[in-house]
Amino acid sequence: MWMAEFTLKVRRFKPEEAEGPYWESFDVELDPTLSVLDGLLQAKDRDDGSLAVRCSCRAAICGSCGMKINGQSTLACKTMLEEAQSYAESHAVAAQEDGDKTKGNGQTEIVVEPMGNMPVIKDLVTDMESTHWTKVRRVTPWLLPEGDPPEREYIVPPESMIDVTQSMACIQCGACVSSCLSMEADPDFIGPAALAKAYRFIGDPRDAQTKERVHDLAQDPHGIYDCTHCFSCIDACPKGVAPMDQIMRLRRAAEHEGIHDQNHGHNHMEAFTKIIEKKGTLDEAQLLQDSYAPGIKGKLVPKHGAIKGLVESLPTAIRGIRTGKMRSLPKLIPGVHAKLPGDAQDHVKRIYAHAEDHQVELNLYIRGEEADQEAPETEVEPEPDEIADSESRPGTDTGLAPGAGS
Amino acid sequence: MRLAYWPGCVSRGFTPELHGSTALVADRLGIELVELDRANCCGAGVIAEHNQELADTLNARTFALAQRTGLPMMNICSTCQGAQSECEQRLRDSEYRSHINETLAEEGLAYEPEGFSNKNFLWVLVEDYGLDRLKDQVTKPLNGLRVGPFYGCYILRPKHRLGYEEHPERDLYLDRLIEALGGEVVQYDGARKCCGFPIITMARDVSLRQAGTHIGDAIDADADCLVTPCPLCHLNLDMQQPEAAKVVNRELGLAVLHLPQLVGLALGFEPKQLGMRKHIASTEWVEERLEPVAA
Numbered sequence: 001m002w003m004a005e006f007t008l009k010v011r012r013f014k015p016e017e018a019e020g021p022y023w024e025s026f027d028v029e030l031d032p033t034l035s036v037l038d039g040l041l042q043a044k045d046r047d048d049g050s051l052a053v054r055c056s057c058r059a060a061i062c063g064s065c066g067m068k069i070n071g072q073s074t075l076a077c078k079t080m081l082e083e084a085q086s087y088a089e090s091h092a093v094a095a096q097e098d099g100d101k102t103k104g105n106g107q108t109e110i111v112v113e114p115m116g117n118m119p120v121i122k123d124l125v126t127d128m129e130s131t132h133w134t135k136v137r138r139v140t141p142w143l144l145p146e147g148d149p150p151e152r153e154y155i156v157p158p159e160s161m162i163d164v165t166q167s168m169a170c171i172q173c174g175a176c177v178s179s180c181l182s183m184e185a186d187p188d189f190i191g192p193a194a195l196a197k198a199y200r201f202i203g204d205p206r207d208a209q210t211k212e213r214v215h216d217l218a219q220d221p222h223g224i225y226d227c228t229h230c231f232s233c234i235d236a237c238p239k240g241v242a243p244m245d246q247i248m249r250l251r252r253a254a255e256h257e258g259i260h261d262q263n264h265g266h267n268h269m270e271a272f273t274k275i276i277e278k279k280g281t282l283d284e285a286q287l288l289q290d291s292y293a294p295g296i297k298g299k300l301v302p303k304h305g306a307i308k309g310l311v312e313s314l315p316t317a318i319r320g321i322r323t324g325k326m327r328s329l330p331k332l333i334p335g336v337h338a339k340l341p342g343d344a345q346d347h348v349k350r351i352y353a354h355a356e357d358h359q360v361e362l363n364l365y366i367r368g369e370e371a372d373q374e375a376p377e378t379e380v381e382p383e384p385d386e387i388a389d390s391e392s393r394p395g396t397d398t399g400l401a402p403g404a405g406s
Numbered sequence: 407m408r409l410a411y412w413p414g415c416v417s418r419g420f421t422p423e424l425h426g427s428t429a430l431v432a433d434r435l436g437i438e439l440v441e442l443d444r445a446n447c448c449g450a451g452v453i454a455e456h457n458q459e460l461a462d463t464l465n466a467r468t469f470a471l472a473q474r475t476g477l478p479m480m481n482i483c484s485t486c487q488g489a490q491s492e493c494e495q496r497l498r499d500s501e502y503r504s505h506i507n508e509t510l511a512e513e514g515l516a517y518e519p520e521g522f523s524n525k526n527f528l529w530v531l532v533e534d535y536g537l538d539r540l541k542d543q544v545t546k547p548l549n550g551l552r553v554g555p556f557y558g559c560y561i562l563r564p565k566h567r568l569g570y571e572e573h574p575e576r577d578l579y580l581d582r583l584i585e586a587l588g589g590e591v592v593q594y595d596g597a598r599k600c601c602g603f604p605i606i607t608m609a610r611d612v613s614l615r616q617a618g619t620h621i622g623d624a625i626d627a628d629a630d631c632l633v634t635p636c637p638l639c640h641l642n643l644d645m646q647q648p649e650a651a652k653v654v655n656r657e658l659g660l661a662v663l664h665l666p667q668l669v670g671l672a673l674g675f676e677p678k679q680l681g682m683r684k685h686i687a688s689t690e691w692v693e694e695r696l697e698p699v700a701a
Contacts, residue, residue, distance in 0.1 A: 090574065090575055090578070091575075091577070091578065181559075181599050181600040181616065182600075182605075182609075182612060182616075184599075184616075185602065185612045185613075185615040185616045185619065186609070186611075186612040186615070189612070221609065225605065225608040225609060226605065226608070226609045226612060227605070228600045228602055228603075228604050228605050228612070228613070228616065229451055229559070229600075229604040229605075230559040230563065230599070230600035231488075231559055231560075231562075231563035231564050232559075232563060232600075234563060234564040235563045235564050235565055242564075248451075248454070248455045251455050252455060252456065252457075255456060263608045263609065264607050264608055265608050268452070268607050268608060269452055269455055269456050270456075272449075272450070272452040272453065272456075273452070273453055273456045273457075273460075276446065276447045276449065276453065276464070280446045280447065281415040281418075281446065281447050282415035282416070282419060282447050282450075284415075284416070284419045284420050288607070291607040292607065309607065309610075312610065312649075315648070315649065316645055316646060316648075316649060319645070319648065319686050320420065320645060320686070323683065323684045323685065323686060324683070324684045325420060325421070325422065325423075325645070325684045325685075325686075326420065331419060331420065340444060340446065341443060341444060342444065344444040344446075347467070347512070347513045348446050348464070348467075350509075350512060350513075351460070351463045351464060351467065351509055351510075352460065354463065354509040355457055355459040355460035355463050355509070356457060356460065358459055358505075359457055359458075359459055359460075360458070360459045360502070360505060361458045361459070362458065362462075362496045362499060362502045364495070364496065364499075367499060369495065369498075369566075
């Protein structure tokens with residue numbers, strides 16, 4: 001077997017000792033295709049039996065060994081040593097904030113830390129209760145069907161479960177929670193793992209509380225509109241759940257259920273979409289006004305929080321006028337923004353008409369990402385009309401499905 | 407070098423200095439920009455949230471307009487790059503693409519991924535123009551100016567969608583550019599985090615806390631300024647900076663430059679020409695730092 005030397009620089013913390021967290025480096029010698037977890041276990045075996053690490057299956061199934069490797073939240077058992085080494089070498093400066101980039105022998109160290117957004121119990125073991133498990137329970141993670149249970153099991157056609165397959169792949173490792181940048185700024189954010197779990201039930205055709213669930217998560221100030229769309233959880237997830245994509249589906253479901261949330265999430269999406277239909281490019285003044293108070297210029301009374309939102313944005317606007325950023329009418333007055341030249345705007349409107357009619361959703365998780373090939377013979381492209389008329393929510397084996405809005 | 411140029415919405419809206427400085431810098435570098443004036447908004451992920459097919463068709467239209475020029479496409483907004491790359495990824499599916507192209511056919515357009523490329527200005531400078539060639543054009547090196555890179559999420563993540571397999575070091579380009587221009591890269595915690603802009607109207611405090619924290623961290627790391635290739639990050643980091651200061655309850659006041667402004671300074675343009683006076687956070691300190699020390 002080919003062996004190589006690696007140095008793991010581990011962030012350690014012993015609660016029983018007075019000193020705070022500190023760094024300790026361990027030299028390990030292993031086959032480079034083995035995992036960082038294997039490296040940690042060798043260090044524990046040879047150098048220090050007190051090194052705390054949580055693990056079980058070593059095959060990315062149990063979700064126990066979530067941690068940060070070179071600053072990236074992931075599973076230690078799914079990260080190969082050579083892969084971590086090569087990343088550490090190219091990104092040494094970026095990954096290590098404090099001091100030495102390399103050890104005396106000149107080899108770059110692989111940096112290993114406990115997960116973020118969670119209290120550390122010891123070394124690489126975190127307490128997932130407050131920012132993970134409590135939040136998963138918060139979204140009622142079980143089925144709430146209607147009526148008497150069937151005599152035997154609930155029968156569901158497989159194709160109607162496609163929509164939730166991706167969120168079902170979650171192994172509760174917490175890597176997404178660890179990486180979440182919204183949660184860093186707002187520890188109360190329900191977060192990527194729990195919201196992906198919420199979609200697993202909201203997208204389930206057997207569940208009878210869809211509207212109530214979506215309403216709850218849309219109105220909560222720490223709910224679906226607290227996600228800042230940073231993609232961190234998508235990169236962190238070792239199982240391809242893409243939690244942020246599930247949060248976006250929840251927003252789509254909220255729109256479909258007609259929920260006008262107090263966070264202006266629905267207003268913002270609706271305003272943005274309508275402006276592009278009318279103008280082709282973004283009229284920022286209009287977006288600002290309509291995000292807070294659609295119809296404020298008409299007879300509608302502004303909704304809860306609208307006046308506050310608009311007033312809060314005033315100082316920023318005034319400063320913008322002063323420096324010359326917004327010293328022109330189209331930037332100040334909603335609606336003055338020019339539309340696209342010639343017949344271009346008509347073509348954009350026509351695209352809207354087509355797309356709003358079909359609302360086809362391509363699910364790459366089902367469909368596969370390298371799909372530029374002939375479709376398998378068994379697959380038949382659904383006619384757009386069939387898709388639009390389809391009663392059942394999600395769609396077909398092809399992964400081409402009508403969206404939640406159809 | 408000729409490129410089909412998509413400026414995006416914000417660079418002509420609330421950050422007009424970005425569009426202006428890009429034009430100056432590109433011209434000086436001998437990059438000819440053919441503006442796609444009929445193209446539409448990328449949807450910034452918001453339209454995709456509402457209706458995926460709509461976002462994909464709108465962006466396929468922009469790609470097709472770029473393809474009609476026969477030139478590679480360039481954008482100057484991380485958010486455009488991210489939103490467009492997301493659609494580009496789905497449009498690789500030939501069955502889905504033909505469905506989308508049916509809609510485009512009425513305008514005489516069709517998008518074919520073969521040979522298509524869409525890169526933001528940062529990627530173009532590093533991968534196509536070349537930092538060595540850029541260095542040769544520098545007439546006023548940044549004199550050790552301490553610059554904190556702020557990448558913006560949409561050109562960093564998700565990696566599998568943004569060409570990181572082919573270019574695994576795209577998340578280091580801004581650092582390299584700063585060095586090539588004669589500046590010093592400031593390492594601080596927020597360089598690859600989120601500015602918070604996407605939720606400014608929905609969770610204002612959380613949004614501004616993100617911006618304020620990163621600016622504060624950069625100040626603590628002794629930065630003279632930040633630089634970003636994303637105008638939406640610029641809105642939260644610069645335009646909202648006084649509001650962010652209130653939320654994080656500390657004094658801020660750190661200049662935030664657009665990528666072409668930083669390049670422009672090193673090429674010898676005056677701060678005013680580059681629209682730096684339009685910023686909310688004063689750029690005076692940067693101007694002072696760049697003045698040659700009196701003998």
